[in-house]
Amino acid sequence: MKNKYGKIALDGVIFNNPTFVLVLGTCPTLGLISSASSAAGMGLTVVVILTLSNILISAFRKIIPNEVRIPAYIVIIATLVTLARMVMEKFMPDLYDSLGGFLALIVVNCIILGRAEAFANKHTVLESAVDGLATGMGFTAALTIMGIICEFLGSGSLFGAKIMDFSIGLFATPAGSFIIYGLSIAVFTYILDTIARYRRVKANKLSRENLLDNRDLGESAAAPAAKEAE
């Protein structure tokens, strides 16, 4: 049971990372990673909305007819996004201003609709909640890491605090974000490939050792029998 939730969480954060592996939610990614704080704010907003939408969709999956599931999901997600906008405008006006139009666009974010369709409508509420949380955290981590790189290179600052005077203007634009995004995908894929190769080598080594052990056992068991036959 514990393993199941651990696997869901690991899938969401690493092996099915929505940004680096599934390449979903590219629009807010390219639009917001020029500032680390905006990227982190966007990520955390998606965590909340994704977790709540997964919970609600999973809870109502047996009530909502299959034929109208997509419009039903959109209405639920749009309601959650509107609620998040209201709360942010009231209590976090700076973050609300920095996210701008991208906040409203969460309604059509592929990650949220994708997880609703691919996971939440087939799994229990708890599993869907874990998936929403993990996928959201994966998205937040990816955005924040790229935001830190872009802000450092593009503005010479980190989370708004000036660190150096040197900066490369390109990385403060969506074009620069695109370059960083591509490079990040390459690095992440390389790391995942290395892990997979290491695991494969380890598994091969283990199976070879088992095979040799079995052969040794077979030979040692066969030797006395052959002696007796002689």
Add this chain to the structure above:
Amino acid sequence: MTVKEFFKSKAFKCIITLLAILLVCGIILTICNALFYVSAEEKLGRAISKIYGEDVEYVEEEVDGGIELGSSQVNEVYEITTYEGDYLIKITGFEGYSGGTVTCWIRTNITGGAKVLKITIDSNVNQSFIYKVSDGALGTLVGEQDGDGFTEFEVGGIKTGASYSMGAITNAANGALKYVRAKYLATASASLGCGQNGYAVQFSQGGNA
């Protein structure tokens, strides 16, 4: 299909489910809208607090439909009673990049002559490169004002996207100075030209007419 069959059909179930979801969501949003509504006054208070870095008291001055000053337009004016001689002006500067505009909040003070103390960007139209205009650049612009106001912002004689936006901001800052000099400084005798509504707004010594 009979009426009875329709009520038992999948189509009816789909309609009812969607309507129920819509109704519940609508009720939740209505309640939350009442709870989290941010009034225009609250938004204005926030904007002013952001500029001053603290809560300040202010009195709104009457600007009937906006006053056009050639390359800028005064939209709103507030007297900040917390600081003597402080006026906060929301003004739109024209002739930006691609013929667009930049709307700024400009903090002015008339104690010992009109001067701009701070410029904050509120919004813009068509200014694709406005993100390049940092707070630091605006601070530099404020520091470069001479007795008459601001000269046009140019880097090496070349005007590109961001410097066109800076041009609009400069127009806004000069407009704000022109406005406070004409309206609030006792020594001023100036004409602000035609207002948006077509009437001439004249100011003479001693205040507005």
